[in-house]
Amino acid sequence: MDKYSKVSITVIRRLPKYYRYLGELIDKGINRISSQELSKMTGFTASQIRQDLNNFGGFGQQGYGYNVEELHGELGKILGLDTIYKAVIAGAGNLGQAIANYKGFEDAGFKVLSLFDKNPKLIGLKIREIEIKDVDYMVEFIKENNVDIGIITTPKAYAQDIADIFVKAEVKGIWNFAPTDLNVPDNIIVENVRLNESLFALSYFLKQKHIH
Structure with a gap:
């Protein structure tokens, strides 16, 4: 440590x-x-x-x-921001594309190399020059490019399968936007982003303000 x-x-x-x-x-x-x-x-x-x-x-x-x-x-x-971290995004829907589009991550040293999806209509498209590739090639790509971080922006039902692929590909950390807990080995660092929970907290405070 x-x-x-x-x-x-x-x-x-x-x-x-x-x-x-x-x-x-x-x-x-x-x-x-x-x-x-x-x-x-x-x-x-x-x-x-x-x-x-x-x-x-x-x-x-x-x-x-x-x-x-x-x-x-x-x-x-x-915070480790003097290091360049290479990342891939699994799930090239609206959220995945928004993250790929956000230049602030790159400015902070997080470089998204590729997005992955299983939807044939998305494969081959580019988001800010970052190509969406077939998820079947994700392990190979991660290993070839020494990717550090796997980002999950898939629906909840696919999140654990994607996490398993990231573990197999030997990423060091997972940034999980899916609203589910992942089962991964202890040597993989997981940071969960709970968009719903944050929104529910806002809803609670709005209700309290309205009540009072």
């Missing part, structure tokens, strides 16, 4: 927000920021921010705050 393996998942999930805000500060030409100012931007307390960042080493200086560019760069390294 790496040196950050004992850091809690709740801290890890806050890091991308810090990274995003620091990127915005760089765009505005701001060189340094205090934990109090970062607190106002992020909504986390200043002490929480300091505790979070102290898990990864001392970035700030008493009376100076944080060097924005330096902290942004260090958080990028911690």
Whole structure:
């Protein structure tokens, strides 16, 4: 395990927000920021921010705050964004195509090499110069291109079959958009994106606001 393996998942999930805000500060030409100012931007307390960042080493200086560019760069390294990750998408429907179309992933170092589908009407089409290929060739393609990440945007019924193919092809991680839990070996990292659950949470808060 790496040196950050004992850091809690709740801290890890806050890091991308810090990274995003620091990127915005760089765009505005701001060189340094205090934990109090970062607190106002992020909504986390200043002490929480300091505790979070102290898990990864001392970035700030008493009376100076944080060097924005330096902290942004260090958080990028911690998040692994100084590495290029190769990915494929299984499921070339609307969601799969939207992900392939999103340039922000490539800017962050995630390169989608291909989409895969079983629908003959889609095979051969290109999304931003990324070709949709027959799912039957997915294992071969992943192994030939040393793909790191498999992205699942298929309907729920096909998700486990796709995950099994990704495991067979020896991907390192799976980004799962299907609303189902996957059964994969412990050495495969799975990050689930639950669009429905997020929408249901929004529905709950809207209802509470309406009730009160």
